[in-house]
Amino acid sequence: MRGRFHLPDGLVYLDGNSLGVLPKDVPARLAEVIELEWGTALVGSWDSWMSAPVRVGDKIARLIGAGEGEVVVVDTTTIALVKLLGAALWARPGRNVILTTAENFPTDLYAAEGIARLLGEVEVRYAEADTVAESLDETVAVLMLTQVDFRTGAMFDIASLTKAAHEAGALIVWDLCHSVGAVVVECERDGVDLAVGCCYKYLNGGPGAPAFVYVRRELQDVVENPLPGWLGHEAPFDFTTTYRPAPGVGRFLSSSPCVLGISALDVALDVWEGVTMEAVRAKSEALTELFIEAVLERLGDELELASPRNRAERGSQVSFRHAQGYRIVQALIARGVVGDFRAPDLCRFGFAPLYLRFTDVFDAVEALAEVVSSHQYEAERYSIRRLVT
Amino acid sequence: MRGRFHLPDGLVYLDGNSLGVLPKDVPARLAEVIELEWGTALVGSWDSWMSAPVRVGDKIARLIGAGEGEVVVVDTTTIALVKLLGAALWARPGRNVILTTAENFPTDLYAAEGIARLLGEVEVRYAEADTVAESLDETVAVLMLTQVDFRTGAMFDIASLTKAAHEAGALIVWDLCHSVGAVVVECERDGVDLAVGCCYKYLNGGPGAPAFVYVRRELQDVVENPLPGWLGHEAPFDFTTTYRPAPGVGRFLSSSPCVLGISALDVALDVWEGVTMEAVRAKSEALTELFIEAVLERLGDELELASPRNRAERGSQVSFRHAQGYRIVQALIARGVVGDFRAPDLCRFGFAPLYLRFTDVFDAVEALAEVVSSHQYEAERYSIRRLVT
Numbered sequence: 001m002r003g004r005f006h007l008p009d010g011l012v013y014l015d016g017n018s019l020g021v022l023p024k025d026v027p028a029r030l031a032e033v034i035e036l037e038w039g040t041a042l043v044g045s046w047d048s049w050m051s052a053p054v055r056v057g058d059k060i061a062r063l064i065g066a067g068e069g070e071v072v073v074v075d076t077t078t079i080a081l082v083k084l085l086g087a088a089l090w091a092r093p094g095r096n097v098i099l100t101t102a103e104n105f106p107t108d109l110y111a112a113e114g115i116a117r118l119l120g121e122v123e124v125r126y127a128e129a130d131t132v133a134e135s136l137d138e139t140v141a142v143l144m145l146t147q148v149d150f151r152t153g154a155m156f157d158i159a160s161l162t163k164a165a166h167e168a169g170a171l172i173v174w175d176l177c178h179s180v181g182a183v184v185v186e187c188e189r190d191g192v193d194l195a196v197g198c199c200y201k202y203l204n205g206g207p208g209a210p211a212f213v214y215v216r217r218e219l220q221d222v223v224e225n226p227l228p229g230w231l232g233h234e235a236p237f238d239f240t241t242t243y244r245p246a247p248g249v250g251r252f253l254s255s256s257p258c259v260l261g262i263s264a265l266d267v268a269l270d271v272w273e274g275v276t277m278e279a280v281r282a283k284s285e286a287l288t289e290l291f292i293e294a295v296l297e298r299l300g301d302e303l304e305l306a307s308p309r310n311r312a313e314r315g316s317q318v319s320f321r322h323a324q325g326y327r328i329v330q331a332l333i334a335r336g337v338v339g340d341f342r343a344p345d346l347c348r349f350g351f352a353p354l355y356l357r358f359t360d361v362f363d364a365v366e367a368l369a370e371v372v373s374s375h376q377y378e379a380e381r382y383s384i385r386r387l388v389t
Numbered sequence: 390m391r392g393r394f395h396l397p398d399g400l401v402y403l404d405g406n407s408l409g410v411l412p413k414d415v416p417a418r419l420a421e422v423i424e425l426e427w428g429t430a431l432v433g434s435w436d437s438w439m440s441a442p443v444r445v446g447d448k449i450a451r452l453i454g455a456g457e458g459e460v461v462v463v464d465t466t467t468i469a470l471v472k473l474l475g476a477a478l479w480a481r482p483g484r485n486v487i488l489t490t491a492e493n494f495p496t497d498l499y500a501a502e503g504i505a506r507l508l509g510e511v512e513v514r515y516a517e518a519d520t521v522a523e524s525l526d527e528t529v530a531v532l533m534l535t536q537v538d539f540r541t542g543a544m545f546d547i548a549s550l551t552k553a554a555h556e557a558g559a560l561i562v563w564d565l566c567h568s569v570g571a572v573v574v575e576c577e578r579d580g581v582d583l584a585v586g587c588c589y590k591y592l593n594g595g596p597g598a599p600a601f602v603y604v605r606r607e608l609q610d611v612v613e614n615p616l617p618g619w620l621g622h623e624a625p626f627d628f629t630t631t632y633r634p635a636p637g638v639g640r641f642l643s644s645s646p647c648v649l650g651i652s653a654l655d656v657a658l659d660v661w662e663g664v665t666m667e668a669v670r671a672k673s674e675a676l677t678e679l680f681i682e683a684v685l686e687r688l689g690d691e692l693e694l695a696s697p698r699n700r701a702e703r704g705s706q707v708s709f710r711h712a713q714g715y716r717i718v719q720a721l722i723a724r725g726v727v728g729d730f731r732a733p734d735l736c737r738f739g740f741a742p743l744y745l746r747f748t749d750v751f752d753a754v755e756a757l758a759e760v761v762s763s764h765q766y767e768a769e770r771y772s773i774r775r776l777v778t
Binding site for chain 1: 395397402404407408410411415416419420423424426427428429431432434435438464465466467468471475491494495496498499500502503504506507508509595596597598599600615616617618619620622626627628629630632643644645646647648649650651653727729731732
């Protein structure tokens with residue numbers, strides 16, 4: 001698969017969990033969209049552009065164990081979360097709590113606090129990661145969790161927590177930003193109600209690619225979009241004064257799609273044809289396992305593993321703690337090994353299974369050992385900018 | 390200016406009020422963004438991508454009489470409207486009415502009904518277009534109007550209605566979707582509080598380009614974003630559990646920008662360097678005036694003018710009513726004259742002043758006369774698809 005991506009020479013890119021690399025088919029396809037669809041066909045292209053959110057959504061559905069017509073590409077993760085949380089709260093009248101964890105990605109928390117403030121009398125309640133199930137009670141309308149922790153890569157079990165939420169009478173919203181394209185997710189099998197995800201990480205949809213929303217089929221005509229717009233209307237071109245939601249997942253659309261963004265994502269997703277998530281996950285586990293083993297063996301006295309040691313409990317990233325983490329990451333970047341830093345002390349390395357090789361892992365460990373064991377980072381101040389421009 | 394745009398051969402494009410044409414500089418710039426910024430520099434590009442929403446916003450500010458740091462490129466028109474309406478309602482406690490007109494673009498109404506439902510006890514009240522000022526009272530928190538009517542091109546006076554809103558103690562939200570790039574707008578001079586606009590019409594930012602938000606400087610630290618997200622945080626990379634709004638207009642950001650969309654818009658806006666809106670407006674008036682005169686002279690018995698006859702009262706589009714409007718528009722498209730149809734009977738023609746010529750107006754009238762006077766449309770069913778593929 002590696003051959004289908006553009007990977008800069010000499011770079012060991014362990015940041016695909018932040019921004020995925022460029023699929024080789026994207027430039028030509030985008031040129032076509034810009035020059036032919038926009039430049040020449042103009043408004044004549046709207047028919048196909050309008051159908052893109054659900055059509056591209058179907059390509060994502062397959063990667064998260066969802067069916068056709070259960071996923072739509074829309075807005076951004078933050079706005080998508082507001083929509084799903086509002087929809088879930090309305091679908092559980094008499095309950096007024098959004099349960100989540102304080103370690104959740106901040107924008108998820110801001111989205112929750114935002115919808116809570118808008119609706120009024122809604123509480124955002126925080127559970128510890130290991131006591132989520134016990135924290136569910138009859139006041140909880142919706143449990144919102146990010147499956148893979150963005151700092152440590154620690155992973156929640158979707159099946160058991162979805163079941164726990166349902167047993168407590170709550171709906172579940174899974175944030176799959178760090179899952180889709182890296183982890184086996186089975187929305188249908190596990191009875192997931194609602195989910196969002198990001199398309200610019202493991203899906204390689206490009207910087208600021210639109211997000212996606214998954215809505216379980218049985219719920220689609222029950223839940224309502226709290227941010228309605230004309231593209232989610234049953235008949236947008238009737239231009240009626242009163243909103244009538246479209247049938248199906250399309251009701252979670254508000255506006256016309258960002259055509260350039262969704263077109264890049266569309267072609268980026270073609271890479272996944274014929275790829276099984278089981279194979280991707282196996283490669284991911286092998287990569288992270290090798291990295292952890294090698295780092296602990298060579299640098300176990302200096303770096304503390306922040307990710308779960310048990311492969312079944314972590315996503316496709318590995319984080320190590322070090323008081324000088326920021327400088328270490330900068331020094332690595334200067335050596336062509338790109339990870340990233342998360343305050344206060346995390347060196348974070350993502351392993352995108354489609355394009356990383358075991359040899360990349362060895363090279364990364366070698367560079368890390370050189371930087372850490374020789375304390376070279378102490379004198380250095382680099383940025384990726386210097387490297388790539 | 391026409392030379393800076395790609396205009397398909399033989400096409401008279403009177404639909405730039407729906408989707409603007411392709412600026413010639415866009416393809417090369419987008420190729421650079423995709424291949425170099427994304428493909429090669431990867432996460433190293435985030436510094437410049439992150440600053441794009443406010444930097445590109447400044448280019449728009451000049452076109453609507455706003456100052457630097459008063460405009461940010463963000464989301465879509467619908468989501469931007471929800472943000473501004475929520476912010477305005479919170480800024481006027483004790484008042485609970487959004488006043489607007491039923492002729493407003495539907496998504497504006499859905500956004501208003503959406504935020505009203507979320508907040509509860511908020512009423513969306515409808516005034517007639519000619520009694521807006523009289524309908525303002527002490528219950529109105531915010532007056533939301535679209536300056537140029539999307540069906541008829543009839544134009545509200547921003548100065549007097551903004552003044553009327555303020556005298557009634559309300560805030561004003563102007564929708565500038567059909568104004569920006571076609572009409573002289575003076576936000577600062579006229580005391581406009583809040584505004585949104587679309588970038589894929591007269592600004593030629595490309596299909597589904599992001600929207601913009603204008604927030605008057607004095608209000609920026611007073612109003613709050615009801616859909617907060619991490620990019621609108623004072624320090625996004627601190628990843629704090631609690632939201633602290635950024636100073637300035639940047640607080641209306643939620644997520645990372647759609648880089649492909651905003652990059653196309655960025656370069657599309659360079660076309661406007663050195664262009665004054667007074668010159669644009671003069672050309673626009675001359676184009677629409679010529680079109681109306683010629684159509685009324687030749688087809689005045691068959692087509693009824695739906696737009697204001699007085700040039701000062703209309704935007705940059707002209708609509709005519711005809712019971713067979715849909716077929717007429719289709720027959721025109723088959724002849725290479727692209728306007729559009731709005732139910733039930735409007736033939737709508739937009740005049741983008743930067744790239745339309747007077748000769749285009751003559752050609753359009755000629756085609757319209759041929760179609761209407763000979764009743765040729767009766768036998769025809771065409772679509773732009775057939776023309777351009």
